[in-house]
Amino acid sequence: MRLISSLSSFINAWRDYPAEKNTVLGNRYIVQNMIGEGSYGLIYKCMDRKSGQIVAVKQARPSKGSYAEHLLNREAAILKSLQHSHIPAYLDLFTDHRHIYLVMSYMNGDTLEDLIFEQNQKYQEADCVSITMQLMELVLYLHKQGFVHLDLRIPNVLFKNGELNLIDFGLARRIGEPPPLRKPTRPWFRHGRKISSEHHKISQESEDLQDIGHFMLFMLYSVYEPESSQSVIAERSWQEELQLSSELKMMIERLLQLRDPYSGSSEFMKELRWLVNAKNFPSK
Numbered sequence: 001m002r003l004i005s006s007l008s009s010f011i012n013a014w015r016d017y018p019a020e021k022n023t024v025l026g027n028r029y030i031v032q033n034m035i036g037e038g039s040y041g042l043i044y045k046c047m048d049r050k051s052g053q054i055v056a057v058k059q060a061r062p063s064k065g066s067y068a069e070h071l072l073n074r075e076a077a078i079l080k081s082l083q084h085s086h087i088p089a090y091l092d093l094f095t096d097h098r099h100i101y102l103v104m105s106y107m108n109g110d111t112l113e114d115l116i117f118e119q120n121q122k123y124q125e126a127d128c129v130s131i132t133m134q135l136m137e138l139v140l141y142l143h144k145q146g147f148v149h150l151d152l153r154i155p156n157v158l159f160k161n162g163e164l165n166l167i168d169f170g171l172a173r174r175i176g177e178p179p180p181l182r183k184p185t186r187p188w189f190r191h192g193r194k195i196s197s198e199h200h201k202i203s204q205e206s207e208d209l210q211d212i213g214h215f216m217l218f219m220l221y222s223v224y225e226p227e228s229s230q231s232v233i234a235e236r237s238w239q240e241e242l243q244l245s246s247e248l249k250m251m252i253e254r255l256l257q258l259r260d261p262y263s264g265s266s267e268f269m270k271e272l273r274w275l276v277n278a279k280n281f282p283s284k
């Protein structure tokens with residue numbers, strides 16, 4: 001059994017072996033380096049020899065077969081319908097040696113995941129609120145266009161010189177469209193209260209809002225220091241571990257549907273703006 005599983009991982013690693021520097025994809029895009037490796041895609045920074053532009057080229061991960069191709073095709077269709085300077089622009093979709101590639105504009109920045117876990121950036125409440133406002137501008141745009149992102153996580157937000165870019169529209173869909181074939185699971189924070197079955201009946205817009213709640217908690221945990229006096233590490237909820245203002249705590253609880261959920265992204269944005277004014281936080 002163990003032999004079969006190590007053989008299959010070996011085969012998958014071989015199938016997903018990334019393209020080398022200077023490989024020409026689709027007879028047009030020259031690989032500079034691989035910039036990302038997600039569960040469903042391999043992403044390269046390339047030079048488009050036709051336009052001379054630097055672009056991002058995402059290949060459906062060969063070992064993930066038709067599901068990865070399905071996600072890449074969806075992502076291409078959605079990017080085609082969007083036009084925003086902080087969302088990658090659709091440029092091309094092509095097949096080369098039976099592999100599918102999506103070409104999009106190259107977005108600058110480090111992921112918020114790298115900033116927190118590799119570069120040890122710390123986000124206080126004011127930073128968290130101002131970054132969330134920037135992200136919400138994009139989420140509001142998406143929702144107004146009739147789409148939901150459904151994967152608003154720290155590895156999908158890029159940050160550079162105070163500018164925020166949103167990527168990875170592989171799980172995004174039109175509001176009202178049936179869910180994708182399957183959806184990756186994500187880590188959840190321990191809550192002070194159990195989520196009732198009532199709360200599972202959530203609209204798609206509020207799925208994005210729930211993700212924003214977790215997104216904010218990741219930022220806020222960057223300044224969390226466990227108490228050294230605790231001899232036994234008891235499991236505590238985020239409400240107990242983080243020292244948040246009562247207003248922000250209540251807003252996150254509403255996002256996570258632990259109390260009276262928001263009616264939609266506009267209501268949450270209105271509250272965020274109110275909080276920025278009330279606390280005199282920088283809005284950007």
Ligand SMILES: Nc1ncnc2c1ncn2[C@@H]1O[C@H](COP(=O)(O)OP(=O)(O)OP(=O)(O)O)[C@@H](O)[C@H]1O
Binds near residue numbers: 035039042104
């Ligand atoms: N348009 C882009 N511009 C710059 N970098 C990008 C772009 N798209 C993706 N990347 C880089 O590649 C990484 C992985 O991309 P992406 O999240 O789209 O892949 P994925 O396979 O869908 O990943 P996941 O398993 O996290 O869903 C990103 O974290 C980012 O560093």
